[in-house]
Each structure stands twice: as structure tokens, then as C-alpha cells.
Amino acid sequence: MSGHSKWASIKHKKGAADAKRGQLFTKIIKELIVAARMGGGDQASNARLRTAALKARAANMPKDNIDRAIKKGTGELDGVNYEELTYEAYGPGGVALLVEILTDNKNRTAAEVRNILSKGGGTLGASGCVSYLFKRKGIIAFDAAKYKEDDIINVALDAGAEDVSSEAGTIEVMTDPDSFEAVLEALNKAGFNQEMAEVSKIADVNVKLDKEKTEKATRLVENLEEHDDVQNVATNLELPDE
Incomplete structure (x- = not known):
């Protein structure tokens, strides 16, 4: 899994920039709408909606915005009907890309x-x-400047995490999707506040490219994530040590 912590760190920093122009809120609202449409508006029985609401709160989205998005998904309020798609692609050097989409116009x-x-x-x-x-x-990613990795390891592994690693200023906890909420709750109760928490696609093995192709592939991932309809891009590109 070498390199994934760096992607997590990049996504968190990018998320802060997205929030300034409203793009992050737009993407989270789409996810809230689709999650509520597919599984209902009750967070207690809809794990996908709980995860989306968690991401919304982490981005400091107002509760009214979250509630409105959920009601649009359940049909209580009028809303756009988004289609969920996944595009599979290759980037520079043959790296794999999974592009997760929510769109109201598939052809566009x-x-x-x-x-x-x-x-x-x-x-x-x-x-x-x-x-x-x-x-x-x-x-689940934490700022390594705020917490000791050993302290997080003790809580995370006891709660059922698969792995804890530290790289590029980020302490990353990896879990099975079914254990995600329990591990996150245990860490929060122990006083650890995450920078990012999500369930996403992770490569089994990362691919190392030369400097030029790595830079080109990284730009491609970032450009894809800039698109309003792209919710997430997963890749097996390994980022070099800084």
C-alpha cells in the first residue's frame, strides 16, 4: 500500500482548496442525494448515507444543507436525478484509474x-x-504532527483496523469497509480527530513510474478530480518519497 497515505494527504489538502470555491460541498451534496435515494433517509439504517454525512460534517457543511440534500434524495423536496457511473481508464505509463461519477447528463x-x-x-x-x-x-487519516502513531495503533487495532501506517506527515488507518464505522468511533472516543475519513477503492499493488510519467499521471488524476461530476479517482500510481 506504499504511496496511498500520500494520496490521502493530497486529497485532504485539495479538499480545503475545493471548499473555498464550493466544489467540495457540491460533490458531497450529490453523494448525500444519491445515498438517500438508494437507501432511504434514515442514517441509522443507511451506512452509505452515514458516511456521506460524516464527510459533510468534516467539511463544516451546515446542518440545513445536509438535511435538504437528504430530503431531495428521498423525494421530500424536488431534486436532480443523478446517475452513478464508474469509468475505467489507463493513465501515463499504463497506470490504472477508476473514475467514480455522479452526473445528470451521462453523454456530456x-x-x-x-x-x-x-x-x-x-x-x-x-x-x-x-x-x-x-x-x-x-x-481514516490523521495529522502526524498532532498525534503519535503508537497511540493511534493501540486504539485502531483493538477496534478492528487492518493496518496503521505513517507517511508524508499523515498517519493512516486502514479498515475493512464493514469495520470502518466502529474503528472511527473508537478513535474519536479516544480523542483522535481525523483529517479525512472515507470508504474508497484502494489498489492491491501500486505501480512505480519514472519522474516524468509520475508527474504527468499525477496531473491527470488532479485534472479528473477537478471535474464537477467526478466524485473520486482511485489509482495504483505510487508517489515517490519526498
């Missing part, structure tokens, strides 16, 4: 994502071409 988004891939040295692949390289995992 497909054309725009293809354009971003083409300009960034990537290509859209067939269904199933790279998805087998990834597994769903819970990721």
Missing part, C-alpha cells in the same frame, strides 16, 4: 472525461479492465 460527462484523459495522456478502457486491481477499504 463521458465526452468531457474522455477529453481530460486524452489531453493528459490517458485512455478510457473497457468495463472490467482495471477494476479487479482495487478493493474497497475504509481510510
Whole structure:
């Protein structure tokens, strides 16, 4: 899993920048709407909605915004009907990309994502071409300047975490998706406040490229994540040590 902590750190920093222009809120609202539409508006019985609401609160989204998004998903308020898609692609050097989409216009988004891939040295692949390289995992990231890794390890592993690692100023706890909430709750009760917590696709093995291709692939991932309809990009690109 070498390199993933760096992606987590980058995503957290990028998230702060997104929030300034409202993009992060827009993406979280979409996720809240879809989660509520698919599993209902009761967070107690809808794990996906609980995770989306957690992300919303971490981004300091007002409660009224969260409640309105959930009501749009359940049909209590009028809302846009978003379609959930996953595009599988290859980036520079053949790195795998899983691009998770929520869109109200599939044709428009497909054309725009293809354009971003083409300009960034990537290509859209067939269904199933790279998805087998990834597994769903819970990721909880902490600022290494605030906490000691050993203290987090003790709580996380006791609560059922799979692994704890430290890299690029980030302490990362990895869990099975089913254990994610229990581990997060245990860490919060112990006084550890996370920088990021989500369930996402993680590569089984990362691919190391030369400096030029790594920079090009990193730019492509960032450009894809800038698109309003892209919720998340998973990749098996390994970032070099700083």
C-alpha cells in the first residue's frame, strides 16, 4: 500500500482548496442525494448515507444543507436525478484509474472525461479492465504532527483496523469497509480527530513510474478530480518519497 497515505494527504489538502470555491460541498451534496435515494433517509439504517454525512460534517457543511440534500434524495423536496457511473481508464505509463461519477447528463460527462484523459495522456478502457486491481477499504487519516502513531495503533487495532501506517506527515488507518464505522468511533472516543475519513477503492499493488510519467499521471488524476461530476479517482500510481 506504499504511496496511498500520500494520496490521502493530497486529497485532504485539495479538499480545503475545493471548499473555498464550493466544489467540495457540491460533490458531497450529490453523494448525500444519491445515498438517500438508494437507501432511504434514515442514517441509522443507511451506512452509505452515514458516511456521506460524516464527510459533510468534516467539511463544516451546515446542518440545513445536509438535511435538504437528504430530503431531495428521498423525494421530500424536488431534486436532480443523478446517475452513478464508474469509468475505467489507463493513465501515463499504463497506470490504472477508476473514475467514480455522479452526473445528470451521462453523454456530456463521458465526452468531457474522455477529453481530460486524452489531453493528459490517458485512455478510457473497457468495463472490467482495471477494476479487479482495487478493493474497497475504509481510510481514516490523521495529522502526524498532532498525534503519535503508537497511540493511534493501540486504539485502531483493538477496534478492528487492518493496518496503521505513517507517511508524508499523515498517519493512516486502514479498515475493512464493514469495520470502518466502529474503528472511527473508537478513535474519536479516544480523542483522535481525523483529517479525512472515507470508504474508497484502494489498489492491491501500486505501480512505480519514472519522474516524468509520475508527474504527468499525477496531473491527470488532479485534472479528473477537478471535474464537477467526478466524485473520486482511485489509482495504483505510487508517489515517490519526498
